[in-house]
Amino acid sequence: IEREAAQHLPLRRTDLHPAPPGTLPVWASEAAFDLRGLAPGTVFELPLEGRLVRCSVRGLWRDYDRSGGSIVMDAAEYRRLTGDTRANNAALWLAPGADPAAVAATISTWPDVSVFTRAGEEDLLVQGMVDKARRQLGMFRALLTVIAAIIMALILYTLTLDKLHD
Numbered sequence: 001i002e003r004e005a006a007q008h009l010p011l012r013r014t015d016l017h018p019a020p021p022g023t024l025p026v027w028a029s030e031a032a033f034d035l036r037g038l039a040p041g042t043v044f045e046l047p048l049e050g051r052l053v054r055c056s057v058r059g060l061w062r063d064y065d066r067s068g069g070s071i072v073m074d075a076a077e078y079r080r081l082t083g084d085t086r087a088n089n090a091a092l093w094l095a096p097g098a099d100p101a102a103v104a105a106t107i108s109t110w111p112d113v114s115v116f117t118r119a120g121e122e123d124l125l126v127q128g129m130v131d132k133a134r135r136q137l138g139m140f141r142a143l144l145t146v147i148a149a150i151i152m153a154l155i156l157y158t159l160t161l162d163k164l165h166d
Contacts, residue, residue, distance in 0.1 A: 009072060010093065014059035015040035023056035024077060032069030033060050046071065049082045 009027055019025050020043055028038035038044065038057050045052040055071075063070050079085055094100060100117055108115040116124060 009059075009061040012060045012062055013040050015057065017041060019056040019058060023054050024073060024081075025058045026055045027059050027061050027072045028057045029063035029066060029070045029072075030060055031063065031067055032071060035069050038069075038071075048078075053081060 011027070012030060023043055024046075026046070028036075028042075032038045040057050040059050042057045044055055044057070046055045047053075055073075061072065092103070094103060104115045104117055107113060
């Protein structure tokens with residue numbers, strides 16, 4: 001499985017020594033290295049399904065999606081350890097010369113699947129941020145309108161009381 005990792009992940013560094021016996025080979029993202037010190041060759045305990053699994057970092061890979069760091073392991077090992085057969089995220093690296101639009105069109109015909117190209121994902125994220133900012137500004141404007149109305153009502157009330165007492 002370690003030989004196949006370079007075919008499936010954009011590896012940046014690898015451990016040249018064999019994995020220690022009794023450890024599960026995993027690959028850490030560069031963010032996991034920066035934030036948690038998971039360098040190639042590091043042995044650590046990974047909590048999975050209420051128990052600790054002894055893992056060995058076999059290499060570092062570039063992951064632009066998860067800034068908090070991520071760990072990749074063989075899917076069959078993950079299913080064996082957790083019993084979880086659901087996948088909720090997949091990233092594809094296309095072979096040189098492959099047409100991204102054709103691949104996306106093919107995958108989008110599968111049931112219950114959403115396909116986003118890099119550009120589409122960026123558009124979705126930006127659109128979400130703009131929509132959130134628009135809603136926040138709308139709420140802020142409504143709050144300011146209500147506060148201004150209350151202040152004006154209080155001013156009119158005090159002016160009326162002053163006139164009545166004169």
